[in-house]
Amino acid sequence: MEYTLLRTGFRRAIVACQNPAKRRVAVQPRRYFATPVESQGGPDEIRAAPPIRFQSDDNQFSQSRPRAELIDNANFSRGGRGGGRGREAGGAGGGQEVDYRQLLRRIRIVPASPSYFTATPRYTDDLLHLSSLLRAHQVLPLLPPGQAPRVAWKTIDQYKTELAEPIRSKSYNTLLQLLKRLNYIHPSLMPQEVTDALEKYKRDVQPHLNVPNPIVVNEYGVARAVGRRKSSSAQVYVVEGTGECLINGKSLTEYFGRLHDRESAIWALKATQRIDKYNVWALASGGGTTGQAEAITLGVARALMAHEPDLKPALRRAGCVTRNPKRVERKKPGKLKARKMPAWVKR
Amino acid sequence: MSSSMCLRCLKRSLVPIESSLPLTAGQRAAFSTSPSLAANPPKKTAKPTKTNARQGKTLKLTKNKRAATTRPPATGERKALRKRVVLSNTNALDVPGLQDLTTDSVSGVKLRELQDKVAGLGNDTVDALRALEAFKPTQGWSLFRRPASLVRRETVELAELLQAIQDSNGHQVERRVVFGEKVGGKSVLLLQAMAMAYLKGWLVVHYPEAKDMTIAHTAYQPVTTADGKTIYIQPQYTAHLLGNIAKANRGLLSNMRLAGQHQLPVPLPPNCSLLRLVELGANDADLAWPVWQALWTELTTPSQPEQEGLQRPPLFVGMDGVDFIMRDSAYLDSEAQPVHAHELALVRDYADILSGKTSLPNGGLVLAATTGSNRPSAPTFHHYLNRNHAEAHLPTLVSLRDRLRAQAVDAHSASDLNFAELDSLLSTLPPSLADQLHTFRRRAMASQRSNASVAKFLAACDTFQPELPHWDPYLAIDQRVADVMGNVRVQKLQGLSKEEARGVMEYYAQSGMLRHTVTDGLVSEKWTLAGNGIIGELEKGAVRARF
Numbered sequence: 001m002e003y004t005l006l007r008t009g010f011r012r013a014i015v016a017c018q019n020p021a022k023r024r025v026a027v028q029p030r031r032y033f034a035t036p037v038e039s040q041g042g043p044d045e046i047r048a049a050p051p052i053r054f055q056s057d058d059n060q061f062s063q064s065r066p067r068a069e070l071i072d073n074a075n076f077s078r079g080g081r082g083g084g085r086g087r088e089a090g091g092a093g094g095g096q097e098v099d100y101r102q103l104l105r106r107i108r109i110v111p112a113s114p115s116y117f118t119a120t121p122r123y124t125d126d127l128l129h130l131s132s133l134l135r136a137h138q139v140l141p142l143l144p145p146g147q148a149p150r151v152a153w154k155t156i157d158q159y160k161t162e163l164a165e166p167i168r169s170k171s172y173n174t175l176l177q178l179l180k181r182l183n184y185i186h187p188s189l190m191p192q193e194v195t196d197a198l199e200k201y202k203r204d205v206q207p208h209l210n211v212p213n214p215i216v217v218n219e220y221g222v223a224r225a226v227g228r229r230k231s232s233s234a235q236v237y238v239v240e241g242t243g244e245c246l247i248n249g250k251s252l253t254e255y256f257g258r259l260h261d262r263e264s265a266i267w268a269l270k271a272t273q274r275i276d277k278y279n280v281w282a283l284a285s286g287g288g289t290t291g292q293a294e295a296i297t298l299g300v301a302r303a304l305m306a307h308e309p310d311l312k313p314a315l316r317r318a319g320c321v322t323r324n325p326k327r328v329e330r331k332k333p334g335k336l337k338a339r340k341m342p343a344w345v346k347r
Numbered sequence: 348m349s350s351s352m353c354l355r356c357l358k359r360s361l362v363p364i365e366s367s368l369p370l371t372a373g374q375r376a377a378f379s380t381s382p383s384l385a386a387n388p389p390k391k392t393a394k395p396t397k398t399n400a401r402q403g404k405t406l407k408l409t410k411n412k413r414a415a416t417t418r419p420p421a422t423g424e425r426k427a428l429r430k431r432v433v434l435s436n437t438n439a440l441d442v443p444g445l446q447d448l449t450t451d452s453v454s455g456v457k458l459r460e461l462q463d464k465v466a467g468l469g470n471d472t473v474d475a476l477r478a479l480e481a482f483k484p485t486q487g488w489s490l491f492r493r494p495a496s497l498v499r500r501e502t503v504e505l506a507e508l509l510q511a512i513q514d515s516n517g518h519q520v521e522r523r524v525v526f527g528e529k530v531g532g533k534s535v536l537l538l539q540a541m542a543m544a545y546l547k548g549w550l551v552v553h554y555p556e557a558k559d560m561t562i563a564h565t566a567y568q569p570v571t572t573a574d575g576k577t578i579y580i581q582p583q584y585t586a587h588l589l590g591n592i593a594k595a596n597r598g599l600l601s602n603m604r605l606a607g608q609h610q611l612p613v614p615l616p617p618n619c620s621l622l623r624l625v626e627l628g629a630n631d632a633d634l635a636w637p638v639w640q641a642l643w644t645e646l647t648t649p650s651q652p653e654q655e656g657l658q659r660p661p662l663f664v665g666m667d668g669v670d671f672i673m674r675d676s677a678y679l680d681s682e683a684q685p686v687h688a689h690e691l692a693l694v695r696d697y698a699d700i701l702s703g704k705t706s707l708p709n710g711g712l713v714l715a716a717t718t719g720s721n722r723p724s725a726p727t728f729h730h731y732l733n734r735n736h737a738e739a740h741l742p743t744l745v746s747l748r749d750r751l752r753a754q755a756v757d758a759h760s761a762s763d764l765n766f767a768e769l770d771s772l773l774s775t776l777p778p779s780l781a782d783q784l785h786t787f788r789r790r791a792m793a794s795q796r797s798n799a800s801v802a803k804f805l806a807a808c809d810t811f812q813p814e815l816p817h818w819d820p821y822l823a824i825d826q827r828v829a830d831v832m833g834n835v836r837v838q839k840l841q842g843l844s845k846e847e848a849r850g851v852m853e854y855y856a857q858s859g860m861l862r863h864t865v866t867d868g869l870v871s872e873k874w875t876l877a878g879n880g881i882i883g884e885l886e887k888g889a890v891r892a893r894f
Contacts, residue, residue: 243875251842253878254528259888262876276871 050106120165123175130178133194140191142184150208151183154201175201215306223306227298229324232287236299238307241279247296248284261293268301271318272311278304298323432482433489434473440859441492448472453543455507462503463846465854467495472542478594480555481538487886491858497851497882499532501840502539509543509712512661517650517710522701524669524832526732527840529719530883536840537665537716544663544712550596550646552588554666554697558721560584561688563677570636570692579678580692582632585639588693590629592642593622600625604656606648609641620656621645636692643696649708662711664700669715672698673728673828689827702831727825730818731832736777736839737815744780744813747772748787752808755801764804766791777839779816787811842880845870851882852889860890 111117115124154162156172179201182194217223222239245266247255256262265282269275280300284292301320305312315321329338336342352360447467451457468476473494476482488494512519525533537553545551559565565584569577593600600622609615612634615624621642628638650659666672672694678686688694699705700713707713717732747768754764769788773781790807818824843851849870855861863869877884 243871244879245875251528251878251881252876253881253884259876259892262878266875270872273868275875276868 049108120163120167120171122163123165123167123171127171127175127178130175130182130197133197134178134182137182137185137191137194140189141186143186148180148184149187151179151198152203152206152208153179154203158203159201215302217306223303225299225302225306227295227300227302227323229294229298230287230291230327232284232291232295234282234284234292234295234299236283236296236303237281238278238300238303239281240277240307243276243279245280245282247280247282247292256289256293258289261289264290264293265296266300267297267318268304268315268320271320272304272314274304278307294324430484432477432484434477434482434494435488436490436492439490439492440857442495442854442857445493445495445854448539448542448546450546450548453506453509453546455503455510458498458503458506461498462500463844463850464498465495465851466498467493468542472545475545475551475595476538476542479541479551479553479591481541481553483534486535487890490860490890495854496535496539497843497847497854498539499536499843499847501536501838505536505540506543509540509547509549512710512712513547513549515710517661517708519710520703520707520713521711521836522703522713522834523836523838524701524715524717524732524735525838525840526717526736527719528842528878528881529722530881530887531719531840531842532882533716533719533840534667535882537667537714540712540714541663541665544661545595547661548599549661549663549711550599550659551663552592552665553595553663554588554693555591557666557668557671557694558718560691560693561671561674561676561678567678567691569681577680578690578692578695579686580636582635585693586629586632586635589625589635589638589642593625593629597622599660602656603645603659605641606645606651606657609637609644611637611641639693647705647708659709661709662707664697664711664713666697666715668718668721670717670723670725670728673831674723674725674825687827689831698827698831701835703834725825725828726822727818727828728832730816731829731835732837733777733779734815735832735835735837737780739837740776740780741813741815743772744776744784748808748811748813751791752805755804755808758801764791764795766795780813783811783813842878843874843882843885844880845874848874848877848880848885851885855886855890 113121113125115121115128118124153176156167156169159172159175160167179198182198185191185194215223215225220239222237224235224237227234227236245252247265252262252265256265263270266275266280269278269280280296282296282299284296286292287295297320301315305315305321312321331338334341442465445465445467446452446461447469449469452461452466476494482488482494508521512521525536527533541551541553554560560581565581567579567581570580571577601620603621605615605619605621605624611627613627615627624638624645625642628635628642646659646662648659651657672688672691674688675685676688676691676694678691680686689698696705700707701715750768751764751766758764766788769784769791773784773788776784787807791804794804794807849865849867852861852865852870852873856863856865873885873888874880876888
């Protein structure tokens with residue numbers, strides 16, 4: 001096959017060198033000409049392409065099959081007419097006796113997807129697939145705005161790494177918009193194909209799935225919650241009662257000498273005027289006095305929210321809901337403490 | 348008509364030519380030197396002269412000297428200022444309707460009506476208590492108009508006890524130790540007991556601070572007893588105590604005369620009243636110890652009601668900070684070994700009375716209060732406090748078990764039994780018994796839930812043998828303390844109930860020291876913040892808190 005090409009090429013080159021009038025641009029495919037230049041016969045005669053013999057095998061275009069097949073040179077004849085070029089695409093499949101040589105001359109290789117001709121075929125395929133899904137399911141009811149399940153989509157870098165294609169951020173944002181729109185479909189009516197399609201674009205680890213276990217009131221009416229502050233942590237059990245409070249088996253005054261710490265520990269109850277409605281039993285460990293008091297504050301607030309969820313805004317205003325993230329800063333080399341520098345010496 | 352002047356002069360005479368004041372602003376000059384010329388010459392202002400650092404005066408900082416012009420305080424003045432007790436605050440409001448504790452009202456029945464309310468103290472009572480040093484500077488007497496205290500459940504019980512002792516006509520002596528959390532009201536309970544005893548006409552003896560006897564702040568000297576043992580007397584402190592007794596019991600002592608003969612370094616007048624004897628000892632430290640011995644001999648002689656001057660009323664002996672006498676004192680003997688507190692003569696006398704070794708033939712109440720905030724380590728004493736406290740509750744626990752057992756024998760299955768009593772008792776028990784009851788309760792509940800046969804529950808009953816706390820045999824026990832505490836009843840002072848808390852907070856509000864309206868919510872809040880109603884913390888949170 002290459003031999004034929006070479007021969008034709010050389011012939012033309014010789015002609016072009018000898019006769020300047022016959023110099024023309026290197027090999028031009030015949031089909032660009034509107035009308036046949038030469039008469040019938042000859043090696044460049046245009047003929048209708050032979051019909052593509054489609055096979056009934058469903059897997060003829062599947063990607064799992066090898067697209068290329070090495071053909072033994074010895075079996076190949078030279079007299080191959082210029083009909084088909086390129087290699088055989090997609091084997092004939094098992095069971096059918098195919099004359100590869102004949103097939104090669106007659107098949108027309110088409111790309112699996114039209115996106116082959118774009119700069120980013122896989123991206124284009126994805127975009128088109130999602131667009132088709134959207135078009136198919138755009139009448140499905142949606143969740144109210146802001147209530148779609150929170151999903152961590154892949155970043156553009158992760159996506160690009162996967163696809164190994166140059167994708168602009170604008171392009172990726174378009175894709176993300178489609179994903180988000182598809183995500184809004186009501187979960188009770190979400191089609192399986194949409195779910196499967198969206199799964200591909202989600203990150204491996206979904207941080208939004210990491211929800212804390214809800215604090216429940218058990219069969220004895222006790223709610224257990226944990227609070228932390230600095231390096232102290234406290235397990236707090238809150239049950240309806242008359243206002244008693246025990247911490248590590250001791251009463252509030254025995255455990256906290258400071259009135260401020262005592263008030264802090266039951267601040268959640270004090271702010272909502274429910275001190276005489278609940279009993280508190282706490283186990284505190286770690287840290288110091290005030291750290292433990294604040295840890296108990298958080299624990300009591302969480303346990304109280306288990307009993308009465310409507311108190312959350314009131315407790316937030318009281319400052320019991322947010323866990324204070326401050327921790328002791330570590331000492332750094334070259335400094336005396338975390339920030340304190342040694343005395344400055346002129347020289 | 349012709350005039351003497353010309354027309355022009357006539358005109359001029361009518362219109363003034365020049366006036367001293369210019370008529371219009373235009374006629375005033377824009378600039379004039381007249382004012383400036385007429386003014387006084389300018390005063391020379393003192394210009395700050397540039398001082399050369401090398402010349403002239405230099406800055407001298409004086410040494411930080413204490414002002415030597417003030418008078419140094421006299422000996423004991425600072426201590427007196429530190430230890431003074433202020434009982435009145437004129438800025439506080441007078442509480443209308445504040446009933447006093449009187450001789451009538453301190454009978455048990457009448458006092459019940461005053462329960463959960465604050466009762467004041469009369470002037471005589473206050474004088475007597477002040478003489479006994481019953482008021483402490485750390486207490487909150489100086490915040491209110493008059494000394495007053497809450498009548499608690501324990502106060503009413505004490506009043507009933509005093510009544511019972513008085514009615515027994517000298518046959519009953521109650522010996523008790525009161526313990527509990529710090530600022531729990533132990534000292535004030537002691538004060539109330541003293542006040543009630545005083546009002547009933549008892550003789551009141553009080554050791555205001557046992558610590559003062561044992562921390563080696565007062566002189567001591569060894570004395571050999573008849574048995575050959577060495578005890579240590581503290582003459583100055585004895586004199587001080589005798590002075591207190593004399594001042595507080597003046598009326599009663601002056602009516603009593605000596606019943607027997609006493610050997611004193613100085614001769615006594617023939618018909619000496621007890622007051623005279625006590626004052627003798629109070630004024631002279633050398634006589635203090637013999638007088639003390641004589642006084643106690645007198646007080647422990649049986650009363651002879653028909654003889655005039657030989658009636659002896661019941662005796663109230665109180666001590667605050669009794670932990671300090673249940674351990675080694677800070678004194679050293681001649682071998683430089685620590686002297687046990689029970690080797691001090693005064694302490695020995697009290698320990699004998701508390702343990703019952705010395706009987707009080709005329710009846711009485713021996714009450715001791717421990718200290719919470721200033722507690723020394725006295726392991727044997729604290730073990731016995733816990734043990735005796737548990738011992739007091741043991742019968743109720745055993746009877747409950749027996750009752751449940753009797754019920755179980757009749758019942759068909761474990762689910763028929765009622766365990767409500769277990770729950771109610773659990774909260775009132777001391778911790779050592781409460782743990783054991785909790786284990787028993789768990790087994791009982793388990794058998795109830797699993798609907799097991801009664802036999803399982805009966806087996807649980809049989810294995811439930813509540814025990815008192817044991818002393819660790821690997822630790823050295825203080826035998827002297829163990830002997831004293833073996834026979835003494837113990838009372839734990841817990842927090843107030845909500846009604847009592849309400850009563851005291853209403854008193855604070857009526858005194859003007861608490862500016863909020865006393866609602867149930869406020870009472871509950873302060874009660875919880877006070878560690879379930881510890882009265883000292885309640886006062887701190889309600890009255891002393893500064894915002």
